[in-house]
Amino acid sequence: MIKMMKTMTLIAILAVAGGAAAGPGVDVGDKAPGFTLNDSAGKKVSLADFKGKVVVLEWTNPDCPFVKRHYQEGSMKNLTSAYSESGVVWLTINSTNYMDAEANAAFAKKEGIGWPVLVDQDGTVGHAYGAATTPHMYIIDTKGTVVYEGAIDDDPRGNMEAGARTNYVSQALNELDTGKAVSTAETKPYGCSVKYKK
Amino acid sequence: MKLHNYVNRALLNLELSCLAIMMASVAAAEESHVRARLVADVAELRSGESFHLGVLLETDPGWHVYWRNPGEAGLATEIDYELPRGFEANNLQWPVPISFEQSDGIGGYGYEDPVVLAAEVTSPDRVPSSIPVTVTASWLACKDVCILGSAKLEAELPLDGAKLSDSKAAMESWSANLPHEGDTEEFVLSVTGGPVPPKGAVDLVAWLHWKAAPGTVEFFPDSGPGLKVEGVRVQTRGALTRIDFNISRLNSSSGPATTLRSLIVIEDERGKRSARVAHIELD
Numbered sequence: 001m002i003k004m005m006k007t008m009t010l011i012a013i014l015a016v017a018g019g020a021a022a023g024p025g026v027d028v029g030d031k032a033p034g035f036t037l038n039d040s041a042g043k044k045v046s047l048a049d050f051k052g053k054v055v056v057l058e059w060t061n062p063d064c065p066f067v068k069r070h071y072q073e074g075s076m077k078n079l080t081s082a083y084s085e086s087g088v089v090w091l092t093i094n095s096t097n098y099m100d101a102e103a104n105a106a107f108a109k110k111e112g113i114g115w116p117v118l119v120d121q122d123g124t125v126g127h128a129y130g131a132a133t134t135p136h137m138y139i140i141d142t143k144g145t146v147v148y149e150g151a152i153d154d155d156p157r158g159n160m161e162a163g164a165r166t167n168y169v170s171q172a173l174n175e176l177d178t179g180k181a182v183s184t185a186e187t188k189p190y191g192c193s194v195k196y197k198k
Numbered sequence: 199m200k201l202h203n204y205v206n207r208a209l210l211n212l213e214l215s216c217l218a219i220m221m222a223s224v225a226a227a228e229e230s231h232v233r234a235r236l237v238a239d240v241a242e243l244r245s246g247e248s249f250h251l252g253v254l255l256e257t258d259p260g261w262h263v264y265w266r267n268p269g270e271a272g273l274a275t276e277i278d279y280e281l282p283r284g285f286e287a288n289n290l291q292w293p294v295p296i297s298f299e300q301s302d303g304i305g306g307y308g309y310e311d312p313v314v315l316a317a318e319v320t321s322p323d324r325v326p327s328s329i330p331v332t333v334t335a336s337w338l339a340c341k342d343v344c345i346l347g348s349a350k351l352e353a354e355l356p357l358d359g360a361k362l363s364d365s366k367a368a369m370e371s372w373s374a375n376l377p378h379e380g381d382t383e384e385f386v387l388s389v390t391g392g393p394v395p396p397k398g399a400v401d402l403v404a405w406l407h408w409k410a411a412p413g414t415v416e417f418f419p420d421s422g423p424g425l426k427v428e429g430v431r432v433q434t435r436g437a438l439t440r441i442d443f444n445i446s447r448l449n450s451s452s453g454p455a456t457t458l459r460s461l462i463v464i465e466d467e468r469g470k471r472s473a474r475v476a477h478i479e480l481d
Contacts, residue, residue: 027399027446065338065346123302132304133271150448156273157336184449185397188426192344193271193300 025130028149028185032140033128037093037118040104045091045116052142054176055089056169058152059126060117061096061134062107064192069158070135071111075167080115083173092117095126096134097197123196133191139172139182148172150187230347231258231339236331237314237365237372240356243325251287252316253277253335253351254368255309262308263337265295267421269306270428273338273346277315280332284322290315293375294463294473295418300340305430307418314372328354377461380474384409385439385462387476394480396454399426399446404478406439406462415439418461418473424450425458425480445480456481 026033032055036046047055058076060067070076080090094104094117101119108117120126129138129149139148148168155165172182233256240249255263255275264272279287293313300306315335336348357365380387391402406415415434419427429444447454458478465471 029398063343065344127303157276186426186446187448188423189271190273191271192338192340193304193306195342196302196304198302 025127026138026146026149028146030146032138032144032146033125035125035128037120037125038101039116039118040101040108042101043116045118047140050089051144053087053089054142054173055091055140056083056173057129057138057140058090058092059129059131059134059136059194060092060094061192061195062094062099063096064134066156066191067134070152073158075152077112079167079169079173082170083177086173086177088173090115093120093125093131094118095120095123095131096195097121097123098195121197123194126194126196131194133189134194135191136189136194137169139169139176141176147176147182148185149189151189154187156190230345231261231341232256232263232337232347232349234335234349234351235364235368236333236351236353237316237368238353238355238357238362239365239369240319241362242356243321243327243329245323245325246321248318248320250316250369250372251279251319251331251333251355252290252314252369252372253333253349254312254314255335255337256312257310257339258341260310261339261341262296262298262306262310263313263339264306264308265418266292267307267419267427268338269297269300269308270304271300272306272308272340272344275308275315275335275337277317278334278336279317279319280334281319282329282331284324285319285329285331287317287319290317291372291376293372294377294461294471297416297418312368314368316369316372328356331355375472377473377475380462380476384474385412387478389478392480394445394447396447399444401429401442401444402478404441404443404460404476406441406476408437408439411437412439412464414465416461416463416471417441417443418463419443420459420461420475421445422450422452422455424448424452424455427458 034047036044039045104117104119135152137152138146141147152169153165153167168184168187175182235254237254238251263275266274268274277290295307297307332352334350339345339347386407388405394400415432417430417432421427426446426448427443431442433440458480460476460478461473462476463471463473
């Protein structure tokens, strides 16, 4: 009897102490958190600017080998040119604590990036979305709901045969374009950890 | 976890860093901050008998490579085998990992100390006196930045005297640090907060009722591609441990998971860590 009471008391103590769930971050189905960030040229960009459009958020860190490989292979450029005509907005967000506007501008220039690269040096927006890796992809539909989050594709090592690789972003954008539901709404993202400010 | 059994296989693509092709059994790829060496415990090939073959990875101080579940970021280390016909490598086994913070709020699992990853190799009915083998290790090594690396290790088995005795120590350490199945003599596991639905994340709590107070307890979710586990938090008071985590299902070609395999790690009086496997029901 006493042993049981001791266990129950312990459970009670641990139940009160252990309330915290995982930190901030979005789940598929959530309303996408609004934000305003400066792009690499110093211009203010808000998610609200693109109300009614499909928006892709791409977390980046130019020092990460996974990001480097994708930029070398043209993954992001291919996607932006394929979908810009259908009105999809692409925003690259950099939450790397040691990269300022100038560093991001140099990256954008080097890669010939024609879409906004947003500077999130203090990590606020990254934490709001729960961005864990670079790259980490989020897709927001025209109603402002997160409909995809996770990896850009199923090939972390980049060594699958051409054509065998599934690009989850492309797949989701195609489905949204034809009015279908996103079939693969969440995958485990791969990449280096986002280098947040401590 | 991929094990290939055909002779000619394309090399993995490399990203940065020097690629050092290893002849014999030693690799030094300084820029990748990881050294890889082939290890095996076979002294003589015998028909129908199995032995172990793998890679010893040593990282520079402060650098880590990743466990089978790398955590919220990173990339699982991969070992691939090219063996002569009739020989098959199965069941790559991973010693107890450590956990670390990769970045603010982002956890990871892996190894900072030398680690052996090895598989069991079965032999056919007729074996030659020696066989050529190729073992390729590929990894992501991180400290503040991350560098992809790999090593292609070629050797004749059995290894000769000096290489074999070097291997012996590594293989013994590998074997001693493997998790073993948990048994109810040590703890009883119960879970609250389930079941895990087909879509959406849920917070689960795993409770460990220990027969004797365990000291520090660590928890490692061995989630495969079909599960995402985040926000692990472990608290122990006396003989009761509470493990909170958030879990959701992901699309997976292997179908919906019914259990979450995980490691429960405790430390003995001498500070030696050992792992037991626990299976957490999800339905």
